[in-house]
Amino acid sequence: MTDPDETALMLQLESEGVVLRARIDGRQTWCDRRLLARIHRYTLERLRKEIEPVTASQFLRFLACWQHADGEHRLEGPRGVAAVVAKLAGFEVPAAAWEASVLPARVRAYKREWLDQVTLSGEVMWGRLWGAGAAPIRRTPVCLFPREEAASWSALAALAAPAPAPTGAAAEVQAALLRRRSRKGWPRSSPRAARPATASAACGCWSCRHGGAGRRA
Structure with a gap:
């Protein structure tokens, strides 16, 4: 104009x-x-x-496809195992469940040696990140994750771990408080401190460490 x-x-x-x-x-x-x-x-x-929200069934359908649990999206061979591990990195399940249900549901015609192959090559690592405690190997929660992500997962596990029990001067202060409570008629003992969760990771042959974990007893 x-x-x-x-x-x-x-x-x-x-x-x-x-x-x-x-x-x-x-x-x-x-x-x-x-x-x-x-x-x-x-x-x-x-x-x-x-950007309307989808229904719960649609979201679950997406997750099944994204995690390769849907029949049409299942992967194959050792490369498929490595891809599934990358998707489920940091997820802990009992060691036996990885080969009994988790990987077979996502990798077509899954074979145990495929997991051995990617762990022996160092491409995939495994370990206990989110807790500690004694348990039979078959029931021990174990994570699988790509080797290049090991430092990141270890750092996250360290942040999630509970604070260690006090030592030195802090322990002496705690003991003095407990003695005062005892004199006042309070309980003489304090609850046992929870065992701190220590992250641990390893590489190498999966079957050598978890041999038979995926087999039925």
């Missing part, structure tokens, strides 16, 4: 709130306020429809 009279008229309409000024392709233009509001509303409605 180059006519001075038209420009003055549009400026007056703008001051009255009838039109709004905008720029399209670098050029100044004017738009009816109500029409612009309608365009804005339609645009928001379209964008909201694009």
Whole structure:
């Protein structure tokens, strides 16, 4: 719009709130306020429809496909095992469950030597990250994760571990408090401190460490 009279008229309409000024392709233009509001509303409605939450069944279906548990998305061979491990990195299940259910559900015609292959090569590591305690090998929760992520998972496990029991001066202060409680008739002993969770990881042949873990007793 180059006519001075038209420009003055549009400026007056703008001051009255009838039109709004905008720029399209670098050029100044004017738009009816109500029409612009309608365009804005339609645009928001379209964008909201694009990000509407899915149903629980749709989400579970997506997870099954993404984790290769769906029959049409299952993987094959040692490379498939490595890909599944990358998806489930940091997830702990009993050692026996990895070869009994987790990997066979995601890798077509799964063979035990495939997991041995990727662990022996050092591509995949395994370990106990989220807890500690004695348990039979078959029931010990174990994580599998790519070797290049080992430092990251160990750091996360260290952050999640409980604080160690006090030592030195802190232990002496705690003992003094317990003696005071004892003199006042409070319980003489404090609850046993939980055993701190220590992260541990290893590489090498899976079957050599968890031999028979995936077999039925």
